[in-house]
Amino acid sequence: MSLLELSNVTAGYGQTPVLFDISMKVEKGDLACLLGRNGVGKTTLLRSIIGLNALSKGSMVFDADDISKTPTYKRAKYGIAYIPQGREIIPYLSVLDNLKLGLAASGRKSKKVPDEIFEFFPMLKEHLSRQGGLLSGGQQQQLAIARGLMCNPKLMLLDEPTEGIQPSIVQEIEETLKRINKEKGITVLVVEQKIDFARQLAEKFFIMDKGAIVARGETKALTDSMVNQYLAV
Numbered sequence: 416m417s418l419l420e421l422s423n424v425t426a427g428y429g430q431t432p433v434l435f436d437i438s439m440k441v442e443k444g445d446l447a448c449l450l451g452r453n454g455v456g457k458t459t460l461l462r463s464i465i466g467l468n469a470l471s472k473g474s475m476v477f478d479a480d481d482i483s484k485t486p487t488y489k490r491a492k493y494g495i496a497y498i499p500q501g502r503e504i505i506p507y508l509s510v511l512d513n514l515k516l517g518l519a520a521s522g523r524k525s526k527k528v529p530d531e532i533f534e535f536f537p538m539l540k541e542h543l544s545r546q547g548g549l550l551s552g553g554q555q556q557q558l559a560i561a562r563g564l565m566c567n568p569k570l571m572l573l574d575e576p577t578e579g580i581q582p583s584i585v586q587e588i589e590e591t592l593k594r595i596n597k598e599k600g601i602t603v604l605v606v607e608q609k610i611d612f613a614r615q616l617a618e619k620f621f622i623m624d625k626g627a628i629v630a631r632g633e634t635k636a637l638t639d640s641m642v643n644q645y646l647a648v
C-alpha cells in the first residue's frame with residue numbers, strides 16, 4: 416500500500432497556481448528523489464505535502480488517512496518530517512535545544528534525545544552545547560536531518576540537502592539517508608538538483624516540469640535523454 420498518495424493536486428500561492436493536477440504515489444520504504452529545473456514547483460510540492468500550501472483541488476492520503484485539510488503540526492504528529500531548504504536551524508539555540516525542537520514537534524512526552532540519533536550523527540554529540548549557528552553548513556544540515564528524525568517519522572521530506580555543502584559531507588549525508596531508509600524503514604523523498612547525487616542515492620525518481628510530474632520510474636531507468644530534456648540547464 417502507498418504511504419503517500421496525491422490525487423489531482425493543484426496548489427500555489429494565493430490565486431496563483433504553481434502545481435497542476437499532480438498525482439503521485441510514494442510507497443512504504445521508498446527512497447525517492449524529486450528532480451526538476453529551478454522554479455518548476457519542487458519546493459511547493461513538499462510544502463503542500465506538509466501542509467504549508469493549501470490545496471485548491473485534489474486530495475492527499477497519508478498512511479490511509481485523508482490529510483488534505485490537516486494542519487501542518489498534525490501532519491508532523493502523523494509522522495511527516497520536513498527538512499526545508501536552508502535547514503532553518505535556530506542559530507542562537509544550542510545543538511541540544513535545536514534537537515529538542517524535534518521532540519516538541521512530534522508531541523512525544525520524553526525529553527531525552529534517543530542514543531540512536533548520535534549513532535547516525537556522532538558529530539552532534541561533540542557539539543551539543545554549541546550554538547547551532549556556529550556549526551558549518553554541512554553540520555547544520557546534519558543537525559536538521561537529526562531534528563527531523565527526532566519526530567520518529569514515517570516519511571522524511573528533504574529539500575536540497577546537499578546545497579552548498581562540501582563533497583565529503585555530501586557523501587556522509589548520502590550514506591546516512593540510506594541507513595535511515597534501510598535500518599529504520601523510513602520512507603524518504605528528496606528534492607535534488609545534483610543529478611549524480613540523486614542517481615547514487617535514490618531507487619526511484621519523479622521529474623517535475625512547469626508544475627507537473629512529467630516522468631517517473633526506477634532511477635536505473637533514468638536516461639540521459641530525460642536528463643537532457645528536463646534537467647539540463
Ligand SMILES: Nc1ncnc2c1ncn2[C@@H]1O[C@H](COP(=O)(O)OP(=O)(O)OP(=O)(O)O)[C@@H](O)[C@H]1O
Nearest residue numbers: 428431433451452453454455456457458459460500
Ligand atoms: N512565497 C511565494 N509566493 C509566490 N510565488 C512563489 C512563492 N514561492 C515560490 N513561488 C513561485 O512558485 C514557483 C515554483 O517555485 P518553487 O520554489 O516551488 O520551485 P522549485 O522547483 O523548488 O525551485 P528551486 O529549485 O529554485 O528551489 C516559482 O515560479 C516561484 O516564483
